Amino acid sequence: MLVKTFGAAVTGIDAITITIEVDISRGIRFFLVGLPDNAVKESQQRIESAFRVYHYKWPGKQIVINMAPADTRKEGSAYDLPLAIGVLAGDELVSDTMIGDYIMMGELSLDGSLKPVKGALSMAVCALQEGFKGVILPVSNAREAAVVEGLEVYGASNIGEVIDFLNGKGGLQPTVVDTRAEFMKGLSGSDLDFSDVKGQESVKRAMEVAAAGGHNIIMIGPPGSGKSMLAKRLPSILPPLQLSEALETTKIHSVAGKLAGHTALITQRPFRSPHHTISDVALVGGGTYPQPGEISLAHNGVLFLDELPEFKRAVLEVLRQPLEDRQISISRARFALDYPASFMLVASMNPCPCGYYNHPEKKCVCSPGVVQKYLSRISGPLLDRIDIHIEVVPVPFNKLSEAPVAEKSSAVRERVIRARERQQKRYAKYQNVYCNAQMSSKMLRSYAMPDEAGSLILKNAMEKLDLSARAYDRILKVSRTIADLEGADTIQAHHVAEAVQYRSLDRSGWAG
Template identity: 60%
Template sequence: MLAKTFGSAVYGVDAQLITIETSIGDGTKFFIVGLPDSAVKESQQRVEAAIKYNDYYMPRNGMVVNMAPADLKKEGAAYDLPIALTTLEASGQIQTDILQQYLIMGELALDGSIRPIKGALPMAIAARNEGLKGFILPKSNANEAGIVNQLEVIGVDHLKDAINHLCGHKTIPPTRIETREIFVNESTLFQDDFSQVQGQENVKRGLEIAAAGGHNLIMIGPPGAGKTMLAKRLPSILPPLNLREALETTKIHSVAGRLKSDARLIATRPFRAPHHSISDTALVGGGTIPQAGEISLAHNGILFLDELPEFKRTALEVMRQPLEERKVNISRAKLSVNFPSNFMLIASMNPCPCGYFNHPEKECVCNPNLRHRYLNKISGPLLDRIDLHVEVTPVNFEQLTSEQLEEKSDRIRERVMLAREIQHQRFEDFPEIHNNAMMTSTLVRKYCKIDHDGKQLIKSAMEKLGLSGRAFDRILKVSRTVADLAHSENIKVEHLSEAIQYRSLDRSMWTD
């Protein structure tokens, strides 16, 4: 006999339907065909143990499990459940007419209980797009897949639960998630707020500009000045995710297996802060089986690199292309995968190895050559791609103990969102451009025009700082954002002047 159902394989952040057919006929051997990996081949032992534990029998006839299309690699243990169910139907132990209407995925324990899987959300999207009735999957993944409407999402804890549902013995109600309600309730929930930060007005201003234009930013200052604390509060002033961005972000985290068991929808912008010992592959993505790296997990959010010079130079250099193209392409001999990586890079660093160069009270013990070597750990091309360089100075005792109320994140976010709305209208004819930081050189020339005085100012700055052509574009983009925050149609000299002051790492003062 022949039984058929559907599974799914995830490539990159998208899923593809896999047809799973089980045939029982002559012979005594068991075969799984269709380019399975070792974990899929080992399903025979898990499936047999689970079937026997639940008072069914494993057929001893010749048995073939075919997974089509046959030229795509099938990986992981999540095909256990569909193989078990098609085996039971093909051997006549269960009778159901709806097996072919479902996408079924789940890893079996030896007693028949079902373990969680990765990539439930893109699988659910693929099932709906292919017109299937529903998706049977581990109950711990049901909330995640339940985000997708127009699809029956059936969460099961055990092999018998799936059998009872398919055979009509005990129907399991579909998991329903009110996506929009969750999105509205959770999109502005933050524990950290800028009102908790005393002083540091220049850094707050820099972060506001970065948030308003989607710009990359680096903070340079001594240990304990508050660089990490300020970076952690940046998500609280960014515009909330829209529903499309939230689904995009959730899908990436789903594929990476980073969602919690009760997770439904990521409604706030991600904040990723990897340790400086991270490998190139873990940061950017890759591996034998291509997986998303930290820069993709930060998609639509923030990647925070604390102590930037301590990161391996090779790891930092491989970020250069994703920073420009906002995606990562990972190529293998038989597979090419794209991961989105539209993130804001926020970095921090000390001004020298000891950390106290330019400190108002503590003396630096580093000589100029040592400081120069330390700063040179960050390459010029990477530094060019960081729009704002902000110096962070220690907060004095009077500021720390001040009872003056600082501005709340909500008010800063309002200004940021007004500036983003101006940019939305500006780029409505360019669907790939969402903020000033994403402008191409052509758009910079179109929307960042400056008058004669402005040209003289930026010419002088370029000569004194030795700026590159890319840095020139970055200054214009930042000045455009400053003008948007001021609701100015034209870029004025004061806007340009403020943008130029955020190129502090281009100055020789750090190595003198």
């Protein structure tokens, strides 16, 4: 008897339907074709064991299973459930009247229980687009998939429940998630707050400007000056995720298997902080079994690179394209994938190997030329994509003990949201431009030209501070953001003056 069940394969962050054709006829041989990997081929042993627990037997006949499309590689153990149901339906032990209405995925344990799978949200989206009635998944993936409206989602804890359901004996109840209510419930503030940081008002201001314009920022300062503490609090002043952004972010984390148990929707902006020993593949994604990298996991959020010069140069250089294009294209011999990568880059570094160059109290012990050599570990093209450079000076003890309560993140976030709203309205007619950091050079001439006094300050700064040519566009973008925070339509002299202060690493002689 020939029957068909349906599964899904994840490619990139999307899924495609896999048709599993099972033909049972006279004979004793078993064939599994359609480009399965070893994990799929090993499914027979898991399925046989699960059958015995529920008093079913592996058919003593010839079984041919084809997984179509045959030129798409099938990877992982998540195909256990549709393969098992296909075999039972082909042996007429499961009714075939409903199996064509559902995409089924799940890894079987030897006792027949179902283990969670990766990419459940992508599979649910695929099922809806392909016109399926619903999906049947492990119970731990049900809430994640139920975020997709207009689809029946059933969570099963074992294969016995699935068999009873398909035979019309009930046993499974649809999982229902109110997506908007789930989204709103998760929009509560972060546990980390800017008010926790005493002093550092100039750095906080720079981070507010960065958040308001979507600018990349690098902080340079000695150990213990608060760089990491400030970076971890940046998400608390970013605008809250929109529902579409939350769904896209959840899909990426679902594919990577990074969702916490029973999490339906990611509602907080991601904050990723990889160690400096990370490889370039782990950062951008890919691998033998393609997975999103750290830059995609930081999509719609923050990627924090602590001690930037300690990262391998090859790893840092792969950031150049995604910083510009807001996505990463991975091409290999067997596949080509695109992962989204629209993130804010926040980096920190010591000013020199010993960490105390330009320190107000401690003396730097680095030999001449070492500071410049240390800084040169970061290439010019990468620095070119970082709009704001800010020096972080340690807070003296007397200020730590006497500093008043600082401004809370909620107050800063309100100003950031208002500035972002101005930018979204301004760039409404442009595709994929949502904030000042994404402006092209042509757009700068239309929206970011300062008044006469501002132009004069910029001209003097370029000449006297010997700023590089690449600093010019960055200063204009940051100036536009500072004006937006004030609600000003034109860029004025004090906006430009503040933006000039955020180009520390471009100043001639900064590193000796």
